Amino acid sequence: MSTVLVIGAGGVSSVCVHKMAMNKDIFSDIHLASRTRRKCDAIAASVKECTGVDIATYEIDAEEVPAMVNLIRQVKPSLVVNLALPYQDLPIMDACLEAGVNYLDTANYEPKDEAKFEYSWQWAYHDRFKQAGIMALLGSGFDPGVTSVFTMWLKKHKLKTIRTLDILDCNGGDHGQHFATNFNPEINIREVTAPARHWENGEFVETPAMAKKVEFDFEAVGPKNMYMMYHEELESLAKFNPEMERARFWMTFGDQYITHLTVLQNVGMTSIEPIKYKGVEIIPLQFLAAVLPKPETLGETTKGNTNIGCIATGEALDGSGEKTFYIKNICSHEAAYEETGNQAVSYTTGVPAMIGSAMMVQGIWTGVGVFNMEEMDPDPFMDMLNKHGLPWTVEELPGPVEF
Missing domain, CATH: 3.30.360.10 (Dihydrodipicolinate Reductase; domain 2)
Known part of the structure; x- marks a missing residue:
């Protein structure tokens, strides 16, 4: 049983939060934040209708690190699930480092002003996450993931x-x-x-x-x-x-x-x-x-x-x-x-985001530092894919x- 804070309110986030609510034995308390709170409220209303589970919602600019830190400290999650835009990865990782909370995303960092996809920026956080005693899991979507x-x-x-x-x-x-x-x-x-x-x-x-x-x-x-x-x-x-x-x-x-x-x-x-x-x-x-x-x-x-x-x-x-x-x-x-x-493109990313989160909050996948999916035991993740719609x-x- 754990508390999670999900950042982002698009289609992938909607799927992930719905699936988390369907697994109350794993995710006991779900919080959802994005730049536009009404989008969070719409997802929360759908989740309530589908599952009966209440989702707390917040308005946050994920690029404002002090505000993110304050929100994390207010919610007290064991995991922050980043389903925002790739160029927001580093500010959210910075906030997780300062607040001492585990981190997960579905896509690697990309600067706003250049279409350049690579892991170097996030891999550079490994020692800091290790020293903080927390874990970051990168790319828990479908591809990557x-x-x-x-x-x-x-x-x-x-x-x-x-x-x-x-x-x-x-x-x-x-x-x-x-x-x-x-x-x-x-x-x-x-x-x-x-x-x-x-x-x-x-x-x-x-x-x-x-x-x-x-x-x-x-x-x-x-x-x-x-x-x-x-x-x-x-x-x-x-x-x-x-x-x-x-x-x-x-x-x-x-x-x-x-x-x-x-x-x-x-x-x-x-x-x-x-x-x-x-x-x-x-x-x-x-x-x-x-x-x-x-x-x-x-x-x-x-x-x-x-x-x-x-x-x-x-x-x-x-x-x-x-x-x-x-x-x-x-x-x-x-x-x-x-x-x-x-639709299925959101579904095929949102479900693995939920499963990766489940791996972490249940202590099935553990570590201190920054990790990619390839470093984890594939078997429990593959088992959950079969059980949860993929x-x-x-x-x-x-x-x-x-x-």
């Missing part, structure tokens, strides 16, 4: 070493909009428009954004075009699996999405460079995000499935030579909405899959 755990489960149970790894993220849902993103538009577009990077022969290789496209037939979705891009778990997976020869991340996008994004990029709407408009300084991408449909509003209209998994090839644990395994989860947008009022399957493929 579940994909990292999938990989380490294969390495624990199927493969002695991993030679090649491909992470495949397919959203086969249709929300009926001309153009919308299924998670925070600002972060989504920054990720997609950044140069692609993949791990090969001991270093990262950079290629132009969206330059490599292949078709793949996804179970419960069908054939989809997927594009190689950079995603932060490649950095941690390479660090904790130094034998890997190659690791890549792929994400599916429909032709309509690509067409809209190309036009928006060509006219400067995806830029993060400030401009002046009628004497007011604005950032085009933030303005675009403000006028696009909010991800948390897409649940009711989104139909179809997500299919996210890992294909790993390496030396078999039983000494039978090289083998290839495909481990994945398929999630229904309709089922996710029925359970939590959110069941997974694993199959042996006839041989390596070449894209």
